[in-house]
Amino acid sequence: MTDQTTLEQEMAAEQRHLDRVYARLAELRQSAARAEREGYRLAKVGNFGALVERDAMVFHAAQRRHLLDAEHEGLVFGRLDLRDRSVLHVGRLGVRGENAETLVVDWRAPAAAAFYQATPAQPLGVVRRRTIQSSAERVTRIEDDLLDPAAAPPEMPVVGDGALLATLSRATGRGMRDIVATIQREQDEAIRSPGSGVTIVSGGPGTGKTAVALHRAAYLLYSDRSRYAGGGILVVGPSTVFVEYIASVLPSLGEETATLHSLGSLFPGMSATRTDPPDVAAVKGSLRMRRVLERAARDAVPDGPEELRLLYRGQLLRLSRAELDTIRTRALPRGARRNEARRAGFDGIFAALWAQARKLGVPGLPEQRLFDDELVDRTEFREFLKAWWPRLHPRHVLGWLARPERLRAYAQGILSGAEIRVLTAAWRTLDRDGLTIADIALLDELDALLGQPMKPARRRRDPFQLAGGVRELSTFADRQRAERAAARERPADYRDYAHVVVDEAQDVSPMQWRMLGRRGRLASWTVVGDPAQTAWTGDPVELTRAREQALGRRKRHEFTLTTNYRNSAEIFAVAAAEIRTVHPDLPLPTAVRSTGVHPVELRVPATELAARTVEAVDALLAEVAGTVGVITPVPRRDEVACWLAHLDSPRLQVVTSLQAKGMEYDGVALVAPGEIRADPGSGVRTLYVALSRATQRLTTLDPLD
Numbered sequence: 001m002t003d004q005t006t007l008e009q010e011m012a013a014e015q016r017h018l019d020r021v022y023a024r025l026a027e028l029r030q031s032a033a034r035a036e037r038e039g040y041r042l043a044k045v046g047n048f049g050a051l052v053e054r055d056a057m058v059f060h061a062a063q064r065r066h067l068l069d070a071e072h073e074g075l076v077f078g079r080l081d082l083r084d085r086s087v088l089h090v091g092r093l094g095v096r097g098e099n100a101e102t103l104v105v106d107w108r109a110p111a112a113a114a115f116y117q118a119t120p121a122q123p124l125g126v127v128r129r130r131t132i133q134s135s136a137e138r139v140t141r142i143e144d145d146l147l148d149p150a151a152a153p154p155e156m157p158v159v160g161d162g163a164l165l166a167t168l169s170r171a172t173g174r175g176m177r178d179i180v181a182t183i184q185r186e187q188d189e190a191i192r193s194p195g196s197g198v199t200i201v202s203g204g205p206g207t208g209k210t211a212v213a214l215h216r217a218a219y220l221l222y223s224d225r226s227r228y229a230g231g232g233i234l235v236v237g238p239s240t241v242f243v244e245y246i247a248s249v250l251p252s253l254g255e256e257t258a259t260l261h262s263l264g265s266l267f268p269g270m271s272a273t274r275t276d277p278p279d280v281a282a283v284k285g286s287l288r289m290r291r292v293l294e295r296a297a298r299d300a301v302p303d304g305p306e307e308l309r310l311l312y313r314g315q316l317l318r319l320s321r322a323e324l325d326t327i328r329t330r331a332l333p334r335g336a337r338r339n340e341a342r343r344a345g346f347d348g349i350f351a352a353l354w355a356q357a358r359k360l361g362v363p364g365l366p367e368q369r370l371f372d373d374e375l376v377d378r379t380e381f382r383e384f385l386k387a388w389w390p391r392l393h394p395r396h397v398l399g400w401l402a403r404p405e406r407l408r409a410y411a412q413g414i415l416s417g418a419e420i421r422v423l424t425a426a427w428r429t430l431d432r433d434g435l436t437i438a439d440i441a442l443l444d445e446l447d448a449l450l451g452q453p454m455k456p457a458r459r460r461r462d463p464f465q466l467a468g469g470v471r472e473l474s475t476f477a478d479r480q481r482a483e484r485a486a487a488r489e490r491p492a493d494y495r496d497y498a499h500v501v502v503d504e505a506q507d508v509s510p511m512q513w514r515m516l517g518r519r520g521r522l523a524s525w526t527v528v529g530d531p532a533q534t535a536w537t538g539d540p541v542e543l544t545r546a547r548e549q550a551l552g553r554r555k556r557h558e559f560t561l562t563t564n565y566r567n568s569a570e571i572f573a574v575a576a577a578e579i580r581t582v583h584p585d586l587p588l589p590t591a592v593r594s595t596g597v598h599p600v601e602l603r604v605p606a607t608e609l610a611a612r613t614v615e616a617v618d619a620l621l622a623e624v625a626g627t628v629g630v631i632t633p634v635p636r637r638d639e640v641a642c643w644l645a646h647l648d649s650p651r652l653q654v655v656t657s658l659q660a661k662g663m664e665y666d667g668v669a670l671v672a673p674g675e676i677r678a679d680p681g682s683g684v685r686t687l688y689v690a691l692s693r694a695t696q697r698l699t700t701l702d703p704l705d
Contacts, residue, residue, distance in 0.1 A: 006157045014132055015139045018076055021095055021103050022137050074134055076104055078115050081128040083151050090115045108222035116188035123147040128156060190559040191216045195224060197555035201528040204589035205692035206566025209528040210662055213501045214249045216526050217258050220499055231498025233258040234519055238504040240273050241659045263512055264437040267444050268492035272435040275658050278681035280426045282538035283419045284438040285509025287546055290445055295410040296397050297449040298332050305388050315362045317353050327352060337451025345389045391453045394446035402427040441511040497523045504661050505529035507536060510546035517550030525551055532579055532586055533689045537681035564589040566664055570598045571698045575691035582684045599698035606703040610643045613671055616699045617644055620667035624696050629665035630654045631690045633675040640671055657690045668694035674702050
């Protein structure tokens with residue numbers, strides 16, 4: 001019997017099982033559709049109880065049908081042959097046969113844990129582990145690991161060169177590689193760590209930190225759905241590019257309820273993609289900024305009224321700027337929030353005017369309540385109040401800091417002269433260029449300082465109300481479904497998450513940790529990152545304090561990932577040599593895959609950089625079947641994108657060295673690495689990240705001076 005015949009026979013056996021699974025899936029889908037139809041028939045009974053029962057049947061049947069449809073592609077991806085001669089197939093959801101026999105075990109179930117945890121040293125009862133690749137409903141490839149040769153029966157075939165390395169050699173496609181079938185033991189232990197407390201996962205490039213974070217979110221939703229789906233899971237990444245990259249992963253794992261945000265989109269209604277230079281980001285991210293913002297939030301409105309002059313019954317009432325400032329200060333005791341104290345400020349104005357009228361002996365002065373009513377009726381007085389103490393949005397107050405004289409006043413004694421000058425230059429173009437990612441955390445801090453003005457309760461809109469008062473025809477089930485959807489809908493600034501996942505945590509600034517902490521007050525946490533990749537150049541003590549305050553006193557569960565699955569050994573050797581220049585003793589992960597293909601390092605005349613970059617990218621697109629990333633210094637991103645605009649390939653993406661954090665490409669062209677390295681703050685660490693994004697091919701192009 002030849003190897004080819006053995007492979008064909010094994011693939012045929014897996015195909016027979018897959019056929020049975022999909023046939024059963026079709027039966028279950030038909031059953032769910034039938035239950036949905038039968039639910040609607042209950043309405044004919046005509047009583048309220050039947051309508052409620054119908055609605056419940058329809059709702060759950062529709063949910064089940066949606067799940068079965070969503071998990072059709074790549075449903076079965078693994079098989080375990082156990083010492084007791086039993087066989088388990090592992091997949092995206094559990095499937096039982098018509099006699100309740102197990103056809104597929106859900107990957108999150110305890111019974112599937114051995115698929116990820118078993119090793120030759122500790123086989124956990126597994127003799128052979130097999131990964132199964134499929135397209136639509138056809139098996140396309142199988143790979144085996146023989147974990148316990150002594151327990152293997154003589155007739156047990158083993159095919160392939162090892163599942164993990166074969167899977168990692170494949171092209172990634174546009175989205176993040178689906179590695180649910182290639183998680184190894186150290187990753188799986190982190191994924192299945194206790195749901196309470198804080199799970200901290202650290203590891204170098206390519207160790208699967210992001211995969212662990214996302215699989216952990218899916219695992220928690222599976223293990224305690226009422227808690228985590230009810231409260232919600234928030235997943236936060238460093239950039240919009242990164243969030244788009246991982247957006248398809250949780251749905252592919254059977255979960256669609258998590259909320260994904262970048263650090264630049266956490267504040268409702270605002271979104272930022274621009275990054276600050278490291279020195280600017282270090283100042284904006286410092287905890288000292290809170291004191292600067294607190295001063296701003298308590299200050300008089302720029303260009304607001306400097307005095308109040310009011311003629312009342314022939315007598316001039318006047319409040320000077322100093323008096324207005326005193327009233328504002330009294331209405332804002334320490335800890336008060338400006339928008340919420342607005343009424344107290346107005347009351348102070350009324351009280352001061354009435355006391356002045358009494359002192360001046362205004363004839364016929366009524367009691368204060370009637371006096372207040374008379375003033376409120378005057379349009380010019382109402383306009384004064386609005387101008388003196390307006391409802392403030394955090395963006396308004398941040399704009400005040402763009403005025404150099406205001407920034408100097410607020411930062412005096414808190415920031416150094418050099419730091420004030422750095423911020424002044426950075427905010428000079430705020431109105432023209434818009435917010436940066438670091439500004440979003442400042443908006444969130446200002447929101448906490450300003451508070452929300454009191455608003456009348458808004459009546460919830462009837463989803464079936466059409467224009468002109470006409471009501472859309474709907475069933476009782478339709479209306480109940482709409483009620484459920486409204487109950488599950490969370491506000492834009494939701495802050496009661498049950499679990500918070502923070503990826504690339506090494507780049508989160510102290511002020512950003514405060515922003516995250518407000519959303520995770522009731523939550524357990526998963527925090528993943530690599531200190532060696534940090535771009536933070538500020539005070540490390542301050543950073544630790546802010547992080548610990550956000551995470552609280554929750555119990556810590558710490559895990560370290562040590563194996564680099566992404567990079568070939570040849571590519572990671574280049575990245576490792578770079579980071580060793582500043583951290584010679586840093587423990588680095590071990591790259592387990594060798595391709596024999598070494599990175600290409602080009603030094604080209606500056607005048608030829610554009611043309612040679614196009615040539616290199618063309619070559620990479622031809623050499624790899626998957627994605628190609630072009631990584632540039634931050635200032636060069638738009639310039640390089642213009643060079644490559646004519647290629648118009650969906651496999652091509654141009655990103656900055658900061659946007660590349662957490663990303664993965666089959667081929668990478670790194671433009672001007674020397675310019676990235678030259679940054680005095682985090683240049684070498686940022687370059688280390690850029691050099692470790694490629695799975696198969698790496699080309700660097702450095703312009704000659």
